[in-house]
Amino acid sequence: MAQPTSSALRALALEYKSLLDEPVEGFRVKLVNDDNLFEWEVAIFGPPDTLYQGGYFKAHMKFPPDYPYSPPSIRFLTKVWHPNVYENGDLCISILHPPVDDPQSGELPCERWNPTQNVRTILLSVISLLNEPNTFSPANVDASVMYRRWRDSRGKDKEYENIIRSDPTSKLSKYVSVTYTQL
Template structure:
């Protein structure tokens, strides 16, 4: 199997990112985040993931199956990944092209105009698990103070202020949920409809990859070189010893 740095065009200098992603992917296989399915877009590249989000029960998104691509930078976890929905999602914090706008995915810079505190932005202690949990929270409670989709934000406010009497926002979401079921059927996925089913841990993804597939070569390289140097030194020592005996 090719390594992600070869398949994805990443240099061996990013071996720390490969190690971090491999450990996170393994952790998410063993203990999946409730309401999500995570897998690699390609078995040979750890930097591009497919995330499937199940609409939380008792919300407008119930029964929805929303797919997104998560792309990690070469210096992960020091810089945040990006998340772009492939399924149409009408939401105040999702741009028309599908890009998710959420504080946790913004670089940790001081930008007073954004209205975000540096502590709300990305930092290396965050991980995929915290991102996914933040996405669920955002579906339930959109941030309308700095919306990515102004029209969706206006509709959401009308819906909330009218206590559901203004159906424009709700009707759009329901249509998108209905359309998303087609993808779920294609992927052979049964979307949980009750809270009980939603919180049950899902089975790990089929591509159960070993960590050694990704970072053994990267992280054993120095050790291998040391072993070679030791072997070379021993051979030189043996030769010297042999020459001494002959003289």
């Protein structure tokens, strides 16, 4: 890893303190290792009134040495069946994409990372994504197709919902299901 910049250390220290003092509803953060501000563990509680309500998801957030000029990455450690989560757990969301011109992506430059973003805006974007997946640019095509069927049927097509809420040891676990704990 390249040497972290002093502005990255300062920004991360301030953001971490801010999130401890005033947490984002539905999230808790902690450092993976107390002497490394560049790797965080994030606890995500499924947002109310979504299919993920009641869910508990662990994620790992890794910051580059030139943060906030480059975006962090987020990887779910808990298996998540979602159109915008790759099979390996990596989150695909515009706000975490580098601010480069990419005509193939279909994203507007204003939707991509910029240094005015911060961890709080990222976490709020994750909540928004759990509530309303981006099916136009899916990381998991099967989940995207199932989500669209579920949404278009107004919840009558239960395949997507059943996979999200299934027991990980069930026959549907081949699709990667969400692990739940009682809150």
